[in-house]
Amino acid sequence: MDKNLSIEQIFKRLDEIVSVMENDSTSIDEMVTLYDEGAVLFTQCKKKLLAAESKINVISKKYK
Amino acid sequence: MKTIIYSITQISNQVNSVLNHNFSNIWIKGQISSFKIYPSGHAYFTLKDSSSQIDCVFFNYTNSDNIFDSTNIEVTAYGDISIYKDKGKFQFIVNNLIRSGESELWFKYIELKNKLTKEGLFDDIHKRSIPEFPENIAIITSNSGSVIKDILTILKRRANYLNIDIYDVLIQGEQSSKEIKQAICDINDFKDVDLIIIARGGGSIEDFQPFNEEITVRAIYSSNIPIIAALGHRTDVTLSDYVADKFVGTPSEAAEICCHSKIDLMEKASNLMFKIDDNVFKIIKNSTSKYENLHLRSISKNPKLYLSNIDSKLDHLVFKLNEGIFSKIFKYNLKLNNLYNVISASNVTNIKRKGFALVRDVKDKIIKSIKTVDKDDVITIELIDGKIESTIKRKIDG
Numbered sequence: 001m002d003k004n005l006s007i008e009q010i011f012k013r014l015d016e017i018v019s020v021m022e023n024d025s026t027s028i029d030e031m032v033t034l035y036d037e038g039a040v041l042f043t044q045c046k047k048k049l050l051a052a053e054s055k056i057n058v059i060s061k062k063y064k
Numbered sequence: 065m066k067t068i069i070y071s072i073t074q075i076s077n078q079v080n081s082v083l084n085h086n087f088s089n090i091w092i093k094g095q096i097s098s099f100k101i102y103p104s105g106h107a108y109f110t111l112k113d114s115s116s117q118i119d120c121v122f123f124n125y126t127n128s129d130n131i132f133d134s135t136n137i138e139v140t141a142y143g144d145i146s147i148y149k150d151k152g153k154f155q156f157i158v159n160n161l162i163r164s165g166e167s168e169l170w171f172k173y174i175e176l177k178n179k180l181t182k183e184g185l186f187d188d189i190h191k192r193s194i195p196e197f198p199e200n201i202a203i204i205t206s207n208s209g210s211v212i213k214d215i216l217t218i219l220k221r222r223a224n225y226l227n228i229d230i231y232d233v234l235i236q237g238e239q240s241s242k243e244i245k246q247a248i249c250d251i252n253d254f255k256d257v258d259l260i261i262i263a264r265g266g267g268s269i270e271d272f273q274p275f276n277e278e279i280t281v282r283a284i285y286s287s288n289i290p291i292i293a294a295l296g297h298r299t300d301v302t303l304s305d306y307v308a309d310k311f312v313g314t315p316s317e318a319a320e321i322c323c324h325s326k327i328d329l330m331e332k333a334s335n336l337m338f339k340i341d342d343n344v345f346k347i348i349k350n351s352t353s354k355y356e357n358l359h360l361r362s363i364s365k366n367p368k369l370y371l372s373n374i375d376s377k378l379d380h381l382v383f384k385l386n387e388g389i390f391s392k393i394f395k396y397n398l399k400l401n402n403l404y405n406v407i408s409a410s411n412v413t414n415i416k417r418k419g420f421a422l423v424r425d426v427k428d429k430i431i432k433s434i435k436t437v438d439k440d441d442v443i444t445i446e447l448i449d450g451k452i453e454s455t456i457k458r459k460i461d462g
Contacts (some may be wrong), residue, residue: 015336021340028347035344038337043339045329049326052326054219055227056216058232058442
């Protein structure tokens with residue numbers, strides 16, 4: 001799994017996982033795999049948010 | 065030719081309709097005099113030049129965006145000519161008042177707005193959708209002043225996961241639109257940015273001129289990256305607002321709405337994870353009950369188990385039967401014992417054992433009262449171990 005997924009990609013994938021899981025035809029094996037993936041994504045998202053610190057660049061010389 | 069004779073109302077109505085048809089949405093330039101605001105909020109005044117004057121009314125003036133000290137100033141007024149039927153006078157119904165210095169900018173604004181509207185620049189079809197989870201944001205504004213400080217304060221508090229590039233440009237003056245355009249182009253060409261915010265604080269129509277210039281409007285239109293226009297505290301919408309993918313009233317508002325707060329994101333992620341957990345739990349529960357059902361059904365189909373089930377059913381019946389019989393016998397025994405106790409308690413022998421005696425007359429009848437006997441009668445007293453024969457000496461009332 002790509003560790004550098006953007007927050008948007010993480011949420012998109014989590015949404016997908018939930019909707020596949022909500023489908024009655026999903027097998028237990030698939031469920032287990034999806035659960036694992038969901039748990040990893042969740043942790044990844046949490047870490048990303050907790051560790052975040054805005055990087056602010058000021059680009060000015062060219063314009064003034 | 066038939067002569068037409070009008071009533072006053074008829075001619076007033078007809079002239080009014082001619083005026084409305086030909087003199088609606090027009091601009092008139094002149095000097096304001098006799099400016100009066102009534103308690104209703106309407107303003108009445110005259111517009112004049114060196115040789116003529118027109119009565120004007122501005123309905124709901126006090127609620128309009130035009131309030132300024134209006135006496136003796138040159139203005140351009142926008143509105144419709146109509147007849148004031150009560151007096152038979154024509155008047156100018158004003159919707160907008162612009163000071164003369166500003167009017168030129170206004171005309172340019174209207175002209176450019178019409179031109180770009182015709183070209184379709186403001187059509188919704190061209191609006192890019194604002195990303196739900198931007199991570200890299202570019203802000204085009206002046207890096208000095210309170211606007212950028214306000215935006216950064218909010219973004220740092222709400223969403224410190226964002227990477228922010230500030231493009232420090234002039235936000236007023238002739239150079240401004242060129243710098244804004246250059247910044248938009250550079251971001252599109254060189255930067256991996258999800259969203260652009262163009263911001264400036266409040267000001268007059270002149271201050272906002274860069275945002276009403278064609279060069280700025282076209283640059284915003286051409287951007288591939290979605291743009292939020294956040295041009296604050298003004299009464300009129302700029303052309304940049306119209307062309308942007310979204311516009312908000314103040315720069316702070318842009319900072320509030322451009323991204324999810326960190327807390328929201330955490331909660332959203334937790335909710336999704338909860339849903340995932342819940343689904344797993346549900347399927348485990350369903351599978352378990354399915355398995356249990358299958359297990360039970362397989363048991364009922366196995367002949368050996370079926371027979372042994374019958375055996376055990378029989379055993380159970382026999383047990384129940386025995387149990388029933390025994391309990392009945394037990395109950396009868398109990399009853400019998402009780403009866404026996406009652407009977408034995410009332411047994412005369414038992415009473416005698418306690419020292420009581422039975423007294424009989426000569427005819428062997430039990431004497432229950434002294435009234436049935438007399439002095440010198442012979443009586444028999446029965447005790448537990450034998451009898452005493454005696455004669456009554458005296459009767460004493462009890």
